[in-house]
Every structure is written in C-alpha cells, then in structure tokens.
Amino acid sequence: MADAEELILSQAQELRRGTVVLACLALLEAPQYGYALLVTLNDAGVTVDGNTLYPLLRRLEKQGLLTSDWNTDESRPRKFYRVTPEGSRVRAGLVREWEDLVDSIARLTKENR
Amino acid sequence: MSGNTLTDRYVHEVVRRIPADQRADVADELRTTIADTADARGAADPEAAERAVLTEMGDPIRLAAKYADRPLALIGPELYPAYVRLLKLLLTTVLPIVVAVLVVIEVLDSNDVGAAIGSAIGGILTVGAQMIAWLTVVFALIDRSRHRETAVAEVDQWSPDDLPELRQTEKRDSGAALAIGWNALVLALIVWQHTAAPYRAGNDRIEVLDPALWSGWIWPILVGLAGVVTLEVIRFATRTCTMLHAGLYAVAELLVTLPLAWILSQHKFFNPAFLADVNNGWTVPDAVYTIAVIAVLLVSGSEIVSRFREARAQS
Known part of the structure; x- marks a missing residue:
C-alpha cells in the first residue's frame, strides 16, 4: 500500500506543477519579493521549492508577465516582483481554464466517489 | 560581502x-x-x-x-535514437573494417602474429574511442543549436507527410553511415601514412603519398573530408537535407575534389620514391591519371547533384 501512497504523492506533484504560475500571477497583484512569496505560497498550500520558484519568477519576467524593481529602503535590498497588464490578462485566461478544468473533473469523478 | x-x-x-x-x-x-x-x-x-x-x-x-532555461543533457531525447543508431552502425561495420585493414598491414609488414593481435587491440581501442568521441561532440553541437532554434521559433509543425518512407530511410541510413565511415577512413589513412610512413623501400620507411603535399594541397583536402564527415553526421541525425546543407556539402566536397584532381593531373599524388620502388622502373601511363581525374570529378559531381535533388525534394 506504500506504493499507492507514493504514486499519489508523485502524481499530485504533477497536478500542482502548473498551478504555481497561476498562484504567482494572482499573488503578485501586490509587489512581493522572492522569499516572502515562497512563504505565502507554501502557507496557502501551493507547495513549491525555492530552487523552482526563483528561476520561474525570472522566466515570467522575461515573458513580460511580471516586472521587477529593487527596493533599497530596508537594510537588505530586495527584488520585488509585480504583474504587468499582460500578466493580468494571462491570469484571467488561466483562471477561466482552471474553472473549466475543475468543472470537468468534478463531473467526471462524480459517479466514481 | x-x-x-x-x-x-x-x-x-x-x-x-x-x-x-x-x-x-x-x-x-x-x-x-x-x-x-x-x-x-x-x-x-x-x-x-x-x-x-x-x-x-x-x-x-x-x-x-x-x-x-537550458537542458541538463548532452544529447536530448530527440536526437538520442539517431545517435545510438549511428554509433551502432559505426562500431559494428566501420570499426571492424578499419581494424581488419590495420591487422593485414601489420601482418604484411612484420609477419608477426603477436604484433598483429596487438595492433588489432590498439586499433579497436583508439579508433573506437575516436569514433565515439567525435560522434558525441558533433551530436552535442547539433543538440545545442537545435535547442536554441526551437526556443526562439517554437516547434515547426509536424505532419504525417513528414514520415519517411521505410525503405528509403533504411537505404539512406546505411548510405550515410557508409559515407561517414568511408570519408573518415580516407582521412585517417592519409594522416596515418604520413605519420607512420608504413611502406618499406629497402631499409627506409617512406610515405605512400608525395610528402611535398603536406606543405600545400593536402590541407584543403583534409579540411574538406572533415567537413563532409560532419555534414553527413548532421544529415543522419536530423534526417533532413536543406538547401544550406547541400550548399555546405558542395563546398566541402569541392574542397576535396578540386585539389585532388589538380594533384592527380600534375602527377604529384604518389611519393616518387614509393612509385619507383613499387613499379620497378615502369612508369605509370598518363592515361591512368587522366582516368582518375575524370572519375574523381564525376563521382563528386554526382554526389553534389544528388544532395541538391534531395534538398529540393524536401523543401
């Protein structure tokens, strides 16, 4: 039975993988820096490792979905990320996709419960 | 900090x-x-x-x-099958031929079974290692350039029309492997006969080809042969032949052919000392050189034309 547990764990990871982008685009409506974002995501139940999240933020920035600024007000300068208008549009599209997906899966799994 | x-x-x-x-x-x-x-x-x-x-x-x-955003693999999944197939072909067909040639030469040269076995083992190790190393380098470079292209331009659309004919692929694969093996063999033999001076004339060891070539015409030929080998590996790996590829192939092929034809027509191909020893005073008639020049030009001309045909058929 340990095998089934392990399979669920690894498949769940596959399921979550794509949701990190959506969660980032949603959270970064307000500017946030890397580590704080990581904590917020993990507290919210979207588990992600730093070595995945930080490169991901840069990729989203390169794609024009995020923009960043160095904030030097505090003793430790930090890079704050924020969604661009383009990022907001992509997020709206992803949210629609997500809701469709939830509906479809809910319908498909109804009989099997 | x-x-x-x-x-x-x-x-x-x-x-x-x-x-x-x-x-x-x-x-x-x-x-x-x-x-x-x-x-x-x-x-x-x-x-x-x-x-x-x-x-x-x-x-x-x-x-x-x-x-x-880079792959953590030297040769990615797209190219890996072609890499393995070509490596297998080279190691199972070309390598035995090269080793057999080495052994025959060693036996003729020294008439010693022990030395022949030694050169067979040495040949398998060094030639085999060279094949694996160069093939890996070329494939890794193709993979790198490919990754960059697809990252920029996304993937080009695949359609079932792109499926190669079964017969044709097999024929082309073995044809490409043969061409790779042949050109690499010629390249290796030219360098080998220069460094090892294998022919024994009297008490001297001499080169088969004219040593004067090494201060001139042999270099474009070597570069051209290396170019042909590289381009054939690329053709095998990507299974496509673009106009650019055909053009580069023509350049490499001409780099080999034109100097070679010139050398032959000037009777500067063989080492005079080697010819004197082999022919025992008999001189090679001019007609032999003329025929060789024509053959070389015809073969490489037809190769270039067939490459352009293939490129046009695929575009």
Whole structure:
C-alpha cells in the first residue's frame, strides 16, 4: 500500500506543477519579493521549492508577465516582483481554464466517489 | 560581502553558468534570498542555517540550468535514437573494417602474429574511442543549436507527410553511415601514412603519398573530408537535407575534389620514391591519371547533384 501512497504523492506533484504560475500571477497583484512569496505560497498550500520558484519568477519576467524593481529602503535590498497588464490578462485566461478544468473533473469523478 | 562565505561560493558557482548580462542581478537576488531564508530558519546558529538552506537549494549546476532555461543533457531525447543508431552502425561495420585493414598491414609488414593481435587491440581501442568521441561532440553541437532554434521559433509543425518512407530511410541510413565511415577512413589513412610512413623501400620507411603535399594541397583536402564527415553526421541525425546543407556539402566536397584532381593531373599524388620502388622502373601511363581525374570529378559531381535533388525534394 506504500506504493499507492507514493504514486499519489508523485502524481499530485504533477497536478500542482502548473498551478504555481497561476498562484504567482494572482499573488503578485501586490509587489512581493522572492522569499516572502515562497512563504505565502507554501502557507496557502501551493507547495513549491525555492530552487523552482526563483528561476520561474525570472522566466515570467522575461515573458513580460511580471516586472521587477529593487527596493533599497530596508537594510537588505530586495527584488520585488509585480504583474504587468499582460500578466493580468494571462491570469484571467488561466483562471477561466482552471474553472473549466475543475468543472470537468468534478463531473467526471462524480459517479466514481 | 566578505567574499568567501559558503553563500558567496554557492552564488558564484551558479552565476558563472548563466548568460553574462544576467549574472550580477541573479547573484544579488540569490544572495538576499538565501539570507532571508537562513534568517527565518534560525537566529541561534546562523552558519548551520546557511548550510541547511544551501543544501535545500541543491546542486548549483542544476539551479543554473533552471535559470538559463537550458537542458541538463548532452544529447536530448530527440536526437538520442539517431545517435545510438549511428554509433551502432559505426562500431559494428566501420570499426571492424578499419581494424581488419590495420591487422593485414601489420601482418604484411612484420609477419608477426603477436604484433598483429596487438595492433588489432590498439586499433579497436583508439579508433573506437575516436569514433565515439567525435560522434558525441558533433551530436552535442547539433543538440545545442537545435535547442536554441526551437526556443526562439517554437516547434515547426509536424505532419504525417513528414514520415519517411521505410525503405528509403533504411537505404539512406546505411548510405550515410557508409559515407561517414568511408570519408573518415580516407582521412585517417592519409594522416596515418604520413605519420607512420608504413611502406618499406629497402631499409627506409617512406610515405605512400608525395610528402611535398603536406606543405600545400593536402590541407584543403583534409579540411574538406572533415567537413563532409560532419555534414553527413548532421544529415543522419536530423534526417533532413536543406538547401544550406547541400550548399555546405558542395563546398566541402569541392574542397576535396578540386585539389585532388589538380594533384592527380600534375602527377604529384604518389611519393616518387614509393612509385619507383613499387613499379620497378615502369612508369605509370598518363592515361591512368587522366582516368582518375575524370572519375574523381564525376563521382563528386554526382554526389553534389544528388544532395541538391534531395534538398529540393524536401523543401
């Protein structure tokens, strides 16, 4: 039975993988820096490792979905990320996709419960 | 920034593997992120916390690959099957032929079974290693250039029309492997007869080809042969033949053919000392050279034409 547990764990990871982008685009409506974002995501139940999240933020920035600024007000300068208008549009599209997906899966799994 | 903390060493290992224009920014961000995480872990023992955070971030090579959005493989899944197929063909067909030739030469030369076995083992190891090494280098380079292209232009549409005919592929695969093996063999033989001077005339060891060629016409021929081998490997790996490919092939082929035809027509191909010893005073008639020149030009001409035909059929 340990095998089934392990399979669920690894498949769940596959399921979550794509949701990190959506969660980032949603959270970064307000500017946030890397580590704080990581904590917020993990507290919210979207588990992600730093070595995945930080490169991901840069990729989203390169794609024009995020923009960043160095904030030097505090003793430790930090890079704050924020969604661009383009990022907001992509997020709206992803949210629609997500809701469709939830509906479809809910319908498909109804009989099997 | 004291310069030699664990974090500094880690960050350096990451950023030296990503494009130069992003290095400073990624380094600054990574440093603050590591410090933030370590602070949150434990104020009691900052050093242990730093160590734990770096362990969690993992191998710098992996992290750098994520930042640079680069594959962590020398030869990716797209090219791997072609790589294995060609390697198998080379090691099972071309390598035995080369080794057999080496053994025959050794037996003729020294008439010693032990030496022949020695040269067989040496041949398998060195020639085999060369084949594996060069093939791997060429495929890795193709993979790198491909990855960049697809990253920029996304993937081009595949349709079932792209499926190659079964017969044709097999024929083309073995044809390409044969061409690779043949050109590499010629290249190796030219270099070998120069460095080993295998022919024995009286008490001297001499080269078969005219040694004067090494201060001139042999170089474009060697470069051309290397070019032909590389282009054939690319054709085999990508299974396509573009106009650019055909053009480059024509250049490489002409680089071999034109100097070769010139050398033959000037009767400067063989080492005069070798000819004198082999022919025992009999001179090679001019007609032989003329026929050789015509044959060389015809063969390479038809190869170039067939390459352009293939390219046009695929475009």
